[in-house]
Amino acid sequence: MQPAQSPPMPSGPAPSVITAQKLTKRYGALEVLRGVDLEAHEGEVISILGASGSGKSTFLRCLNLLEVPTSGDLTVLGERVRFRPKGDGLRIADHGQVNRLRSQVGMVFQNFCLWSHRTVLQNVMEAPIHVQGRNRHEVRDEAEAALARVGMADRAGYYPSQLSGGQQQRVAIARAIVMQPRVLLFDEPTSALDPELVGEVLKVMHDLAAEGRTMLIVTHEMAFARDVSSRIVFLEQGRVRAQGTPQALFRGGMDERFDQFVSHFMRQG
Structure with missing residues (x-):
């Protein structure tokens, strides 16, 4: 796959399609997300990076309500998702709203399904x-x-x-x-593939990004994230550790932990 220029950031105030504010997720005593904030705008391609266990996939599943956050606010396509308290967490208050929003937020999983x-x-x-x-x-x-x-x-x-x-x-x-x-979510779509098959899937995703589609992608494909994304979000231990353009982050020196993470994966590749 030939490297591509990163999609240009919107010149005007592109509409916000997903806004997460102080999103947390706990499983018993295990706190996977610890107050994640993220705003995605129409036309953005956001790659969500981080080590295994950093909360990437859980965060993506919360955005599509496959997992219900323990606390925090979530707005999808201009609608604030309605939650009700349940014990020490939350539950869905309006399943009709969730079904309607899910029909406009596509998701591609690791294992095809x-x-x-x-x-x-x-x-x-x-x-x-x-x-x-x-x-x-x-x-x-x-x-x-x-x-x-x-x-x-x-x-x-x-x-x-x-x-x-x-x-x-x-x-x-x-x-x-x-x-x-209106939004496509990808949860490590190449992680279950043999190495020689990864390129064909990345090529399709690259073409979708070039069309201006709004995409949030959890991935370990560093070169793909660098070449295709308009923004990188780096999670560590359930928090946003760093974010910015791929040019800024991959140049190095912006965040020491991100630099170590990328260096590790580049050596593996």
């Missing part, structure tokens, strides 16, 4: 038909276009077991974009 008994095309068509209630014929056309978009048009009739890991992940990306989301 495709239905093994459905073909590639059926996997991509399922959610728009049954979650959004859209017309089957219209959805089929869009699903076929999405599969072509990720280079999987010729595998529409295959089942997941007939695909490589990289192909399955590209189908998962097609499934996310056919929902026409």
Whole structure:
């Protein structure tokens, strides 16, 4: 994959699509998130970096309400998510609101999560038909276009077991974009892939970023994060340790711990 110029930051005040304020998450005595603040604007590509156990994936899952924060405020697409107290934490107050917001925030997981008994095309068509209630014929056309978009048009009739890991992940990306989301969340989308398959998935993500899509990406792919992101957020022990443009952070000298983290991964690569 050829290095790309980082997408330009919006010239004007682009709308905020996700705002997290003082977000915490505890599992019993284990505090995974410790007051995370983040504001993502339309058109931004934000890579969320950090060592294993720093809270990256938990934070991303909180943004899509797959995990309910223990405390804090969350605004998604202009709507403040409604929570109610539950014990020493929170619970969802309006499941209809959450379902509506989730339909506009696509998520791509580490392990593909495709239905093994459905073909590639059926996997991509399922959610728009049954979650959004859209017309089957219209959805089929869009699903076929999405599969072509990720280079999987010729595998529409295959089942997941007939695909490589990289192909399955590209189908998962097609499934996310056919929902026409305003925001795409990626939770370490290449971590379950063999090294030789990583590039094909990163190429698709690179192309999506170049289209100006709003993306938040948890990743360990340092070169990809440096070349594609408009902003880097570095988590350590459940807190935002550093953030800034990739040019500023990867130049070095902005945060000693970030420099050590990047150096470690570059040596591994």
